[in-house]
Amino acid sequence: MRGFRYLVATTAITGLLAGSAATAASAATSQPAGAHAAAAVHLRGGATAVTTAPGVASALLKNGIVPLATWPGSQSLRFPKSGPAARFTFPVTGGGVTLSPLGGKIHHRGGILFANLKNGKKIEVSRFTVDLTHAALTGIVNGNPQARVPLFRLDLSHAKIAAGKHIVTARGIGLKLTSVAAKALNAALGTKLFAAGLNLGTARTLLRF
Numbered sequence: 001m002r003g004f005r006y007l008v009a010t011t012a013i014t015g016l017l018a019g020s021a022a023t024a025a026s027a028a029t030s031q032p033a034g035a036h037a038a039a040a041v042h043l044r045g046g047a048t049a050v051t052t053a054p055g056v057a058s059a060l061l062k063n064g065i066v067p068l069a070t071w072p073g074s075q076s077l078r079f080p081k082s083g084p085a086a087r088f089t090f091p092v093t094g095g096g097v098t099l100s101p102l103g104g105k106i107h108h109r110g111g112i113l114f115a116n117l118k119n120g121k122k123i124e125v126s127r128f129t130v131d132l133t134h135a136a137l138t139g140i141v142n143g144n145p146q147a148r149v150p151l152f153r154l155d156l157s158h159a160k161i162a163a164g165k166h167i168v169t170a171r172g173i174g175l176k177l178t179s180v181a182a183k184a185l186n187a188a189l190g191t192k193l194f195a196a197g198l199n200l201g202t203a204r205t206l207l208r209f
Contacts, residue, residue: 040096040104041209046167048108048130048205049089050175054082056200063193064118070126073110085201088112090128092207103133106207111139116189123188125151125181130205137175137203141184151181152200171204 060067069075069088078085090108097104111126125139128151137152155174162169179196186194 040098042096043092043094043106044208045094046092046205046207047089048092048106048128048203049087050201050203051078051087052085052201053199054080054085057084057086059193063191064116065189065191065193066115066117068113068115070111070113070124073112073126092205095129097132105132106130106205114185114189116191119190121189123185130154136178149180149184150178152176153178154203167206167208169204169206171202173203173205175200175203 067075067086067088073088073090075086075088078087090110093107093109095104095106097106106129108128108130109126111124111128113122113124115122124142126143127145128137128139129148130137135154135156136150137154138148139151141147141149152175155176158172158174159170160172177194177196177198177200182194182196182198186192
């Protein structure tokens with residue numbers, strides 16, 4: 001049974017990174033009524049790390065905006081040749097993925113608090129969910145579970161995966177800021193810094209099942 005779950009999880013995530021999510025969703029709508037969806041492979045844990053793109057961390061700090069990880073998320077600084085970058089890591093708390101149709105969700109704890117030091121305004125986004133069905137990452141705003149919004153579109157064109165025993169890692173997943181998130185951040189922080197389509201950075205996720 002564990003071997004079967006390993007095969008299903010690896011195949012499902014490989015299909016996602018090959019850009020087959022839309023195809024799988026289309027095929028699902030054409031299935032005859034009463035067709036049974038594949039059983040979900042339940043996730044036991046893991047972590048997702050987000051590293052800001054070159055210039056993003058510097059631009060935020062230059063405009064007085066400081067992003068801080070909220071518990072149980074964590075953060076660190078990196079100093080590559082392209083300039084300083086911030087890395088945020090969030091634990092995977094559960095969720096599940098399916099093979100046919102390809103989809104499912106990956107749930108996380110922790111978040112990011114954005115604080116504008118120039119005017120004292122702030123906003124927190126947290127409890128991130130990676131939505132494989134729609135290639136999106138969503139989160140709740142200021143701790144309100146009723147205010148879940150799409151934060152990023154997932155760019156899978158350069159993503160790579162590796163599989164181990166009961167572990168799958170995916171890296172190089174691009175994060176493009178949505179128009180909803182850009183408007184919310186600008187309004188809450190009193191700035192015009194954020195724009196739809198902004199390449200915030202890349203994500204690397206490790207899933208245990």
